[in-house]
Amino acid sequence: MWKTIRIDSNNNTIKSENYKDEYLGLGGRSLIAQFLIDEVNPTCDPLGEDAKIIFCTGMFAGSGLVCANRLSVGAKSPLTNGIKESNVGGSAAGALAGHNIRAIVIEDIPEGDAAMKIVLIQSNGTISLEDASPYQGMNNYEFVENMQNNYGEKVSVISIGRAGERLYKNSSLQVTEFGTNYPCRAAGRGGLGSVLGSKRIKGIVIQKSNKKNTLEFANQEQFKKIKKELNQSVIESSKTSPFSLVGTASTIDLVGPAGIIPTHNFTGDISENIENLKSDKFLEFVNKNGKNQHPCQAGCLVKCSNIINDADGNFLTGGFEYETIALCGPNCDIYDYEAIAKMDRICDDIGLDTIETGASVALCMEAGLIPWGDAQAALALYQQISDGTDLGNLLGQGTGEVGRHFNSKRIPTCKNQAMPGYDPRGSLGTGYTYATTSMGADHTAGITLGPDDPTDIEGAVATSNLMQHIFAMADSMTCMMAMATLGGQLDKVAELYNAMYDGNLNPDDLFAAADKTLLLEREFNEKAGWKPEDNVIPEFFRNEALPSTGKRFDIPVKLLSMKVKQ
Amino acid sequence: MIVFNNKAFDFVENTTIAQFIELMKDQLIIENTALLITVNNQLISPSAIYTKIIYDGDIIKTRYLPMGG
Numbered sequence: 139m140w141k142t143i144r145i146d147s148n149n150n151t152i153k154s155e156n157y158k159d160e161y162l163g164l165g166g167r168s169l170i171a172q173f174l175i176d177e178v179n180p181t182c183d184p185l186g187e188d189a190k191i192i193f194c195t196g197m198f199a200g201s202g203l204v205c206a207n208r209l210s211v212g213a214k215s216p217l218t219n220g221i222k223e224s225n226v227g228g229s230a231a232g233a234l235a236g237h238n239i240r241a242i243v244i245e246d247i248p249e250g251d252a253a254m255k256i257v258l259i260q261s262n263g264t265i266s267l268e269d270a271s272p273y274q275g276m277n278n279y280e281f282v283e284n285m286q287n288n289y290g291e292k293v294s295v296i297s298i299g300r301a302g303e304r305l306y307k308n309s310s311l312q313v314t315e316f317g318t319n320y321p322c323r324a325a326g327r328g329g330l331g332s333v334l335g336s337k338r339i340k341g342i343v344i345q346k347s348n349k350k351n352t353l354e355f356a357n358q359e360q361f362k363k364i365k366k367e368l369n370q371s372v373i374e375s376s377k378t379s380p381f382s383l384v385g386t387a388s389t390i391d392l393v394g395p396a397g398i399i400p401t402h403n404f405t406g407d408i409s410e411n412i413e414n415l416k417s418d419k420f421l422e423f424v425n426k427n428g429k430n431q432h433p434c435q436a437g438c439l440v441k442c443s444n445i446i447n448d449a450d451g452n453f454l455t456g457g458f459e460y461e462t463i464a465l466c467g468p469n470c471d472i473y474d475y476e477a478i479a480k481m482d483r484i485c486d487d488i489g490l491d492t493i494e495t496g497a498s499v500a501l502c503m504e505a506g507l508i509p510w511g512d513a514q515a516a517l518a519l520y521q522q523i524s525d526g527t528d529l530g531n532l533l534g535q536g537t538g539e540v541g542r543h544f545n546s547k548r549i550p551t552c553k554n555q556a557m558p559g560y561d562p563r564g565s566l567g568t569g570y571t572y573a574t575t576s577m578g579a580d581h582t583a584g585i586t587l588g589p590d591d592p593t594d595i596e597g598a599v600a601t602s603n604l605m606q607h608i609f610a611m612a613d614s615m616t617c618m619m620a621m622a623t624l625g626g627q628l629d630k631v632a633e634l635y636n637a638m639y640d641g642n643l644n645p646d647d648l649f650a651a652a653d654k655t656l657l658l659e660r661e662f663n664e665k666a667g668w669k670p671e672d673n674v675i676p677e678f679f680r681n682e683a684l685p686s687t688g689k690r691f692d693i694p695v696k697l698l699s700m701k702v703k704q
Numbered sequence: 705m706i707v708f709n710n711k712a713f714d715f716v717e718n719t720t721i722a723q724f725i726e727l728m729k730d731q732l733i734i735e736n737t738a739l740l741i742t743v744n745n746q747l748i749s750p751s752a753i754y755t756k757i758i759y760d761g762d763i764i765k766t767r768y769l770p771m772g773g
């Protein structure tokens with residue numbers, strides 16, 4: 139019933155394949171790992187002919203389970219040179235599920251300077267490659283507007299902007315958001331926009347299927363019953379969840395005063411201006427012209443997203459998240475929501491990872507290129523990326539490259555990927571995740587943050603290992619916000635799985651599946667040339683104490699390079 | 705006796721960690737069952753709570769699953 143769509147970008151062929159039996163029950167990140175290990179040579183050039191980019195829906199996409207319409211994008215990352223899975227909400231996964239599409243695999247690269255193409259999936263299920271040359275050089279908002287004009291207002295679009303077209307290593311893929319239909323949701327990490335760009339594909343446009351939902355269930359009645367219970371539990375927990383009541387920006391209330399939010403290129407200096415970014419100020423800002431509690435995808439009951447309008451009431455951005463705020467804001471000494479929201483918009487438009495870009499701009503400030511805290515000067519740098527100036531091209535290569543260019547001694551990366559919004563000295567277990575995960579410095583690989591975040595090495599390592607499994611499980615099923623409730627009901631999640639896939643899983647089996655995903659990812663990276671000794675945290679986190687706690691990152695190097703006990 | 709988040713509760717025989725957590729939720733001691741749980745300082749996987757039994761004298765601590773965006 140599920141299909142895999144295989145597109146050869148060199149020969150312009152499209153094949154619809156029956157879904158492999160052995161892939162049944164995989165979804166999202168677990169399916170990406172399996173596809174990549176089965177089909178991609180780990181030593182390949184991430185932007186070359188042997189590389190593939192794969193789009194997979196989560197294992198419960200289209201089923202009505204809360205937050206299950208999540209899209210995973212996977213490829214060998216040109217930034218980390220390892221496996222990458224970056225997942226995103228928005229309307230695309232639901233639209234693909236409506237067509238019974240579980241995966242799209244795009245292979246090969248066209249020869250020479252071929253015109254770009256659009257993958258068009260029409261309501262009747264027809265799939266074609268359309269000429270995208272009129273849209274080449276366009277950024278995401280304009281491109282999506284054109285697609286809506288051509289193919290209908292309600293189309294779902296996955297696309298790249300100029301950053302992806304120029305093969306920038308910090309380029310994102312943008313996805314249209316449920317409700318607004320603006321391309322403000324990002325599969326941001328790992329530079330995967332450039333992998334699609336290398337295949338000369340500008341975007342994937344999906345019209346809503348005109349067929350009735352034909353998902354198959356082993357036991358539909360049972361599925362419905364458990365789904366209802368699980369969804370209800372998420373509704374209940376959302377009533378008090380700060381992610382629901384405020385959004386992910388609520389994290390600032392904890393990490394701001396604690397000095398865990400990155401500031402001034404990860405020095406951790408706490409500014410009194412952090413008060414400008416706390417939850418009350420966020421709500422004031424969002425609700426002035428827009429709104430919070432917006433669902434990014436159909437079926438979301440948590441609603442951690444938002445709509446930000448400009449002073450004239452026009453849509454500015456959406457999905458304005460903690461990570462963007464942290465890296466583009468305080469990490470650059472910028473404490474002004476209006477300015478940071480503009481940065482978010484421009485990143486989404488060009489198709490840039492806000493984490494990588496914010497960290498790179500901070501390095502420009504450290505190098506004295508622009509003054510610390512100067513939002514206008516920072517915005518001018520973002521514009522340079524869009525314009526493709528020499529400096530813009532450098533910034534497009536990611537934080538590692540920018541830091542090396544300026545001879546910085548303080549480059550906040552792991553495996554060449556910028557750290558997200560938690561200083562590893564302030565969250566030891568999260569730092570352990572950054573150093574050891576197959577994803578490079580990535581908060582979605584398993585954070586340990588929160589009250590009672592272990593400060594002892596043993597506790598931090600154990601918590602990180604556990605969270606790496608939980609996030610691997612979440613990334614295969616739902617967005618992680620839903621997992622914050624479903625994670626306490628793995629017995630029911632296993633039953634749900636069995637009712638859909640005719641399985642016989644118990645909670646331990648779900649964990650074992652997450653373990654397998656992590657092992658496949660590690661296998662890919664080992665074959666790609668990653669070595670245990672590459673598992674490092676930049677030295678300055680060991681040499682400089684975090685001002686708020688006096689703590690340095692003190693997990694021994696040897697412990698980071700040991701094989702992680704899965 | 706079971707010490708749960710620094711408060712003492714009666715020990716109930718033949719009870720899994722998951723059942724005990726559910727009891728705590730019913731008594732409004734906790735709001736959500738998605739937790740990182742330590743029993744006697746040992747971190748327990750959320751998948752193991754359905755089979756592991758509590759013992760008299762256990763010290764159980766919980767924290768919400770860390771999530772972020």
Ligand code: SF4
Binds near residue numbers: 228434438440442620
């Ligand atoms: S909780 Fe947030 S990220 Fe998850 S589906 Fe809802 S809006 Fe999207």
